[in-house]
Amino acid sequence: MSIPAEAFVLPPAGRGTLQQRIRQMVTEGVLSGRFRAGQKMPSSRGLAEHLGISRITVTLSYAELVSADYLMARGRSGYFISENAPRAPELQARAPRAEGVDFAALTGGRFSRLATVKRPLDWENYQFPFIYGQADASLFDHQNWRLCALRALGRKDFAALTSDMYDRDDPLLIEHLLRSILPRRGIAAREDEVLLTMGAQNALWITTAVLLGAGRRAAVENPGYSGLRGVLAPSGSEVISVDVDADGLPPDRLPKGVDVVFTTASHQCPTNATMPLERRLALLEAASRENFVIVEDDYEFEMSFLKPVSPALKSLDSEGRVIYAGSFSKSVFPGMRLGYLVGPASFIREARALRLMMLRHPPGHIQRTVAYFLSLGHYDALINRMRNAYRRRRQVMEEAIRDNGLAVAGQGGFGGSSFWMRAPAGVDTEVLAEGLRAEGVLIEPGRAFFAPEQAPKNFYRLGYSSISPAKIPEGIARIGRAIRGA
Structure with a gap:
């Protein structure tokens, strides 16, 4: 039985080259059991026309799949799913079971309850990410x-x-x-x-x-x-x-x-x-x-x-x-x-x-x-580039912080990639951070850095390793408005 070309769909926002994406569609089909050993693949011309891509791209993808033993070529008959292709274990899926063990009591939450700095995984989607420790793709070699x-x-x-x-x-x-x-x-x-x-x-x-x-x-x-x-x-x-x-x-x-x-x-x-x-x-x-x-x-x-x-x-x-x-x-x-x-x-x-x-x-x-x-x-060239970039960003940060009347609690004199900040005594920076997220601004509340029994609420950290200088003034201005509003 032949596999129709319509079984292959190329998502417009997929990752990787066209060849890589074609190979991924075939391997996923084999491993999921949708494509079986001996089934005939669409011709390179037919699949290319269906996907709207070059025939040579499909031909090269097929050749790599043959070398990986997912496909086999049979002379003029075309390409077929290989008899030696990897197979996923054919086990019957089981419905999720209820937890029969109270792991919360067994573990005592010794690790999950510890205070940590919370950072969103999608930080790159925020317009003003003043978070610490992330890399800037524009600086990396x-x-x-x-x-x-x-x-x-x-x-x-x-x-x-x-x-x-x-x-x-x-x-x-x-x-x-x-x-x-x-x-x-x-x-x-x-x-x-x-x-x-x-x-x-x-x-x-x-x-x-x-x-x-x-x-x-x-x-x-x-x-x-x-x-x-x-x-x-x-x-x-x-x-x-x-x-x-x-x-x-x-x-x-x-x-x-x-x-x-x-x-x-x-x-x-x-x-x-x-x-x-x-x-x-x-x-x-x-x-x-x-x-x-x-x-x-x-x-x-x-x-x-x-x-x-x-x-x-x-x-x-x-x-x-x-x-x-x-x-x-x-x-x-x-x-x-x-x-x-x-x-x-x-x-x-x-x-x-x-x-x-x-x-x-x-x-x-x-x-x-x-x-x-x-x-x-x-490595040395990268360090030199990062130091120059951080020096510039620090200058922009200092100017923006000063212009918006924000208080620096500690910044050191040798560089680094962040500012340690202090908000007025009545401001809870965890609440402040939640409000700023809605405006596309990320800051790090400071409570997690202190001993739990004496942690003040009004400190926060501003990192500048992953934000461009052009965005810093507006981001700091938004922080300033939020603190004055609080």
Whole structure:
């Protein structure tokens, strides 16, 4: 039995090339069971006329489907669904069942109830997205990233692409981290002192699991990174919030008997304060005197464009007390999910063993692609382009904020990609954010950054990594009108 050309419909807004879309229609038809082995396909001329496309496009699509064993060619008879085509399991669909287990009671909602910064998935559809951490497609080097990814897919790198590396990392990427990225922060490390992670969040989770647990105490910044509180909450450790000031975390406010101190010294999250050198040295002295470990989350050091970047705490560490967490999320793109830990070999050994049980290692293809992106100079060119763009956007933001009478609570002096803002005392920024969405404006309410028992309602964050300078003035004006109306 022949498959009629009318069985194929080409959606006008489909993704991919015409060849890719034709292949997708055939493979979906086979896997869904609509097309059966031995059925004859429409002729290339007939399907081309039906779809209104070139015959050569259909012919090339058929040829690729033959090589993938979805179709077989029978001389002058045409193309047929292959006998060897993949088949989906023919199982009878079952109706959804009611939940027989009260998972809410069983889990206690330990994770889902934790406070997080809520961001809409369709943020790109908003006209004024002042959200933090998203990439700007107009700044990214798509062409060279694609070339690096294709190179990593080649036969020469087949082992890096396909092998289970157990607990090891891509030696090429580790080499460039040790030789290029870490020296920018003044850090000298060996191969056995570095571990790749699935982003900085995963790095913090691994560090917490290795260092903390029941009966131990951790100190965190207040306000601070909301994702860290989510990591620490299930650990069983006592978590103590320490209020930051204009210079970041004050060492003299740390409690006695703390085991681990978490800090974002270079760009305090979310205030963007940069810890001065004197305070960094005082924090290291306190760590030595009180015998605690420092976890340095250096998530945004590449975005220092107003002044030279300060030395990392890790670079000043002479006793091996600092665990350094870095990430490519802000400098390349967040969806890549690739970060790294730097610490004493004994710590990295434990972290590596934990990662092995958890996820073994980050995908080899991503590691090798990033290694090529670094080694060929594309990463440095991208960073330079982003710094120039962020400098311009920051200038426009400062002018618009000043013109609309908005209050900056903390912005730091080295750059970054956001402003930490304070609304008047009577304004609830979560309510404000909901109202602004209807006007196409996205902001981030600040409550999730504070310790829950003392979280003020009138702070918010404005990111500028994914909004064009031309849109900033009107977006800030809308925020100003909404705050005055509140």
